[in-house]
Amino acid sequence: xxxxxxxxxxxxxxxxxxxxxxxxxxxxxxxxxxxxxxxxxxxxxxxxxxxxxxxxxx
Amino acid sequence: xxxxxxxxxxxxxxxxxxxxxxxxxxxxxxxxxxxxxxxxxxxxxxxxxxxxxxxxxxxxxxxxxxxxxxxxxxxxxxxxxxxxxxxxxxxxxxxxxxxxxxxxxxxxxxxxxxxxxxxxxxxxxxxxxxxxxxxxxxxxxxxxxxxxxxxxxxxxxxxxxxxxxxxxxxxxxxxxxxxxx
Numbered sequence: 447x448x449x450x451x452x453x454x455x456x457x458x459x460x461x462x463x464x465x466x467x468x469x470x471x472x473x474x475x476x477x478x479x480x481x482x483x484x485x486x487x488x489x490x491x492x493x494x495x496x497x498x499x500x501x502x503x504x
Numbered sequence: 505x506x507x508x509x510x511x512x513x514x515x516x517x518x519x520x521x522x523x524x525x526x527x528x529x530x531x532x533x534x535x536x537x538x539x540x541x542x543x544x545x546x547x548x549x550x551x552x553x554x555x556x557x558x559x560x561x562x563x564x565x566x567x568x569x570x571x572x573x574x575x576x577x578x579x580x581x582x583x584x585x586x587x588x589x590x591x592x593x594x595x596x597x598x599x600x601x602x603x604x605x606x607x608x609x610x611x612x613x614x615x616x617x618x619x620x621x622x623x624x625x626x627x628x629x630x631x632x633x634x635x636x637x638x639x640x641x642x643x644x645x646x647x648x649x650x651x652x653x654x655x656x657x658x659x660x661x662x663x664x665x666x667x668x669x670x671x672x673x674x675x676x677x678x679x680x681x682x683x684x685x
Binding site: 485486 | 507508515518
């Protein structure tokens with residue numbers, strides 16, 4: 447990696463990118479992690495809350 | 505948009521809203537309080553939502569504002585002493601043993617909040633850079649930069665290198681690193 451001295455907050459457009467393979471692998475791992483949460487059932491408290499809000503409105 | 509439709513759309517957005525909250529706040533109980541606040545606010549302001557626009561982005565914006573407002577109110581006490589958030593997310597380790605969820609959890613917790621949220625929005629929540637920028641109230645370039653920094657730090661924390669991902673061909677990959685797709 448070439449090391450051009452860049453100051454932290456100058457106009458350097460973006461930080462150095464990680465290699466594409468690493469980026470892809472990270473993305474997959476992040477998705478797997480995320481899916482572990484999104485696949486959980488919605489807690490009852492939120493279903494109840496929406497029900498209450500809906501009843502209050504209508 | 506009727507309240508009924510709005511409720512249906514809120515329900516549909518809930519899993520991804522909650523995942524964002526949990527990953528952002530670190531603790532499930534705090535995250536769920538955030539989601540509760542967000543839903544209540546969203547409901548109260550449903551007239552300010554334009555049907556047909558990205559409801560998730562709208563909700564994420566509310567949640568994020570709520571998160572930082574709470575953070576400011578509580579001062580810094582919410583951050584653990586060592587600057588890490590104890591991520592007690594109830595996710596199960598993957599079946600194939602390919603990756604340990606706890607590694608990802610603790611690695612995410614080590615990122616600065618601005619980098620964490622940028623990465624979560626773009627890489628996990630399928631938001632575009634533009635949407636993420638709008639949600640965070642910063643320029644698109646800032647989001648890109650934060651995402652890059654977050655990726656670099658995560659890769660480091662998770663010991664991900666070219667070699668570890670696709671076999672020891674570091675030389676070739678190093679040459680590719682500087683190429684833009």
